[in-house]
Amino acid sequence: MKILFLETLTASKLGASLGDAGHRLTLVTDQKAALAALTSDAFQAVIISVRNGNEAATAVLNEVRKNASLAHLYVIALVQECGEDYLLRVHEAGADASLRYPCARAVLLAQLKSAQRFVKPLQEESVDGKSAAAATTPLEQINQSKTWRTAQANLQSTASKFLTLEVAPAEIGTVTEPIAYACTIGLSNVQHQLEMRIALGADAASGKHLAVHLFGPEGTDLIPDMLGELANNMMGTLKTSLSGESLAFTAGLPQPIETHEVLRPSVIYAHQIAFALRMADAAVLIHVSIRSKANLFVRPGGLREGMILAKDLFNARGLLILHGGTRLSLNMIEKIGGILPDKLQVEVVTP
Amino acid sequence: MATAELSEERVRRLREIIMDEAVCRIAGGVGNLPTLPATYNALCRATADPATRTADITKIIETDPAISVRLLQLVNSAFFGAAQRTSSIPRAVNIMGTNLLKSLVLSAHMCNALELAPTRSFSMSRYQNYSMGVAKLARTFAGSRGFADEAFTAGIVLGIGQVVFALRSPKEFEQVLERVADTGEMQHRVEKEILGASHAETGAFILSTWGIPFPIVECVAFQFRPGEVGPGNGELLAIVHTANALSGIILCREPEEQLDLKFLERTGLIGELPRWRAVAEEAFQALT
Numbered sequence: 001m002k003i004l005f006l007e008t009l010t011a012s013k014l015g016a017s018l019g020d021a022g023h024r025l026t027l028v029t030d031q032k033a034a035l036a037a038l039t040s041d042a043f044q045a046v047i048i049s050v051r052n053g054n055e056a057a058t059a060v061l062n063e064v065r066k067n068a069s070l071a072h073l074y075v076i077a078l079v080q081e082c083g084e085d086y087l088l089r090v091h092e093a094g095a096d097a098s099l100r101y102p103c104a105r106a107v108l109l110a111q112l113k114s115a116q117r118f119v120k121p122l123q124e125e126s127v128d129g130k131s132a133a134a135a136t137t138p139l140e141q142i143n144q145s146k147t148w149r150t151a152q153a154n155l156q157s158t159a160s161k162f163l164t165l166e167v168a169p170a171e172i173g174t175v176t177e178p179i180a181y182a183c184t185i186g187l188s189n190v191q192h193q194l195e196m197r198i199a200l201g202a203d204a205a206s207g208k209h210l211a212v213h214l215f216g217p218e219g220t221d222l223i224p225d226m227l228g229e230l231a232n233n234m235m236g237t238l239k240t241s242l243s244g245e246s247l248a249f250t251a252g253l254p255q256p257i258e259t260h261e262v263l264r265p266s267v268i269y270a271h272q273i274a275f276a277l278r279m280a281d282a283a284v285l286i287h288v289s290i291r292s293k294a295n296l297f298v299r300p301g302g303l304r305e306g307m308i309l310a311k312d313l314f315n316a317r318g319l320l321i322l323h324g325g326t327r328l329s330l331n332m333i334e335k336i337g338g339i340l341p342d343k344l345q346v347e348v349v350t351p
Numbered sequence: 352m353a354t355a356e357l358s359e360e361r362v363r364r365l366r367e368i369i370m371d372e373a374v375c376r377i378a379g380g381v382g383n384l385p386t387l388p389a390t391y392n393a394l395c396r397a398t399a400d401p402a403t404r405t406a407d408i409t410k411i412i413e414t415d416p417a418i419s420v421r422l423l424q425l426v427n428s429a430f431f432g433a434a435q436r437t438s439s440i441p442r443a444v445n446i447m448g449t450n451l452l453k454s455l456v457l458s459a460h461m462c463n464a465l466e467l468a469p470t471r472s473f474s475m476s477r478y479q480n481y482s483m484g485v486a487k488l489a490r491t492f493a494g495s496r497g498f499a500d501e502a503f504t505a506g507i508v509l510g511i512g513q514v515v516f517a518l519r520s521p522k523e524f525e526q527v528l529e530r531v532a533d534t535g536e537m538q539h540r541v542e543k544e545i546l547g548a549s550h551a552e553t554g555a556f557i558l559s560t561w562g563i564p565f566p567i568v569e570c571v572a573f574q575f576r577p578g579e580v581g582p583g584n585g586e587l588l589a590i591v592h593t594a595n596a597l598s599g600i601i602l603c604r605e606p607e608e609q610l611d612l613k614f615l616e617r618t619g620l621i622g623e624l625p626r627w628r629a630v631a632e633e634a635f636q637a638l639t
Contacts, residue, residue, distance in 0.1 A: 312471070316602035318478030320532045335535070339604055
């Protein structure tokens with residue numbers, strides 16, 4: 001595994017010994033170097049040695065956990081002289097596992113071996129930023145591309161230019177207002193059967209604040225347009241950075257959607273990023289997702305008229321509900337909704 | 352067996368159900384019906400002998416590749432919550448326990464039989480998962496009542512009559528399944544109308560010819576109408592019936608009426624229902 005070891009204890013021998021076990025180790029000794037390494041290189045796991053009251057370690061953990069592009073990292077806290085309270089804080093800050101230091105090298109190696117079950121294979125990237133690893137499908141190629149991993153930063157920059165405001169990334173949880181306005185826009189690639197979606201949501205106060213800022217006092221009537229135009233700009237950014245001449249806007253214009261669909265689209269997408277962008281007195285929620293259009297997994301509540309069942313659909317007892325290939329009518333959708341539990345997914349082919 | 356006192360009346364009622372003309376027509380006679388697997392007989396003989404060791408059980412299992420594969424699939428599944436995957440038959444035998452092994456042999460045998468005569472409108476893999484869920488619930492409900500293993504086995508074989516239908520009357524069974532799919536009617540009622548018998552009594556018939564213990568055959572026969580069972584202790588039947596009904600209600604949104612509350616009152620188990628429902632809902636939480 002490729003591991004970043006933030007070493008603030010005297011455990012360097014332990015850290016160095018991981019290399020002997022076949023792991024690729026980058027050793028850093030302070031918070032700043034750790035964050036720099038995480039943003040400039042791709043890792044699979046992070047080991048952070050922490051001592052009671054060591055705020056640098058928890059600060060790194062906080063940074064890792066609020067950065068969507070680092071969400072895959074498996075974090076092990078190596079704790080020394082820590083009471084239960086501090087240990088609890090370390091886990092609350094985002095550590096996946098903890099070990100008491102001093103610990104045997106074998107124990108740490110066993111922990112890393114166990115972590116491999118949760119860690120995605122590392123995709124090496126060539127210098128021009130294009131994926132050099134064995135991405136076999138167009139969906140995987142996009143998911144592994146630098147564009148996807150840096151989507152949040154790109155969209156932040158786009159929002160900042162469009163809104164002519166300083167825009168900072170924020171955690172979704174920090175935006176507490178209910179969403180009042182929501183829209184989505186999509187790109188599709190017919191050849192590779194890919195679809196990309198950006199959904200935006202804003203609470204009433206944020207929407208008003210931003211629209212008035214852009215359009216003046218009359219702007220309050222233009223909140224949906226403002227949000228739609230922002231979505232349009234963001235999708236344009238992604239399209240450009242994906243070099244996707246073959247990517248076309250699905251419908252051309254952003255569409256209004258139900259507010260709850262910003263973060264919970266009725267169709268299941270393969271890869272998703274969700275975050276918030278915060279400006280002075282305003283915040284916008286963003287949900288970016290990509291999927292292969294070849295097969296969709298849809299909750300019963302998300303089925304739409306015209307979708308085609310990819311396979312025979314059975315209930316839990318094994319009894320047929322509908323044959324594969326059936327084009328769904330409203331009656332059929334109602335019937336499925338009355339039989340299948342909400343959490344089950346139905347495999348469909350989009351029309 | 353404390354759970355089903357073998358009163359003459361009780362035996363008579365079971366016989367009446369399974370010796371029905373339609374059942375005999377479909378399941379009676381010989382030809383293309385599964386016989387009791389030799390592995391099951393061998394396991395029964397081995398487990399009855401106190402000198403039997405795990406190694407002896409392992410040898411029996413290893414002679415049947417289909418059972419070996421199914422055993423490994425099951426012990427490695429989330430159902431058994433194994434911390435680590437195992438590919439060792441002796442280890443799998445230890446995890447499973449000999450009584451559950453016998454249920455597994457019956458279940459796997461039934462499923463293998465149906466795979467030889469696939470029915471387009473019936474998913475055996477779905478059904479296997481479902482019956483495993485029912486069996487697990489039944490065993491949990493039985494708790495320390497002393498018949499937890501019987502409850503598990505009954506749960507596993509409740510649907511065996513469907514295999515008989517698929518093998519003996521495939522066209523009519525397909526017709527049943529299509530109509531259930533179209534109308535949403537309860538399967539056993541449509542079976543009765545089209546085939547003359549439901550898979551409950553048909554399954555009980557085949558199990559009785561295999562010499563499966565009476566209480567289990569009774570559970571299968573009366574799974575949809577437990578109130579018709581003869582007098583005496585009906586706890587095992589009540590538990591298996593409830594596990595099956597609650598699974599259908601929660602997982603397939605079937606109507607509540609299929610749960611026979613009067614029978615639960617008769618057996619003195621009605622007070623357990625709220626707790627059992629909570630257990631079932633928790634067990635199926637990930638799916639609903």
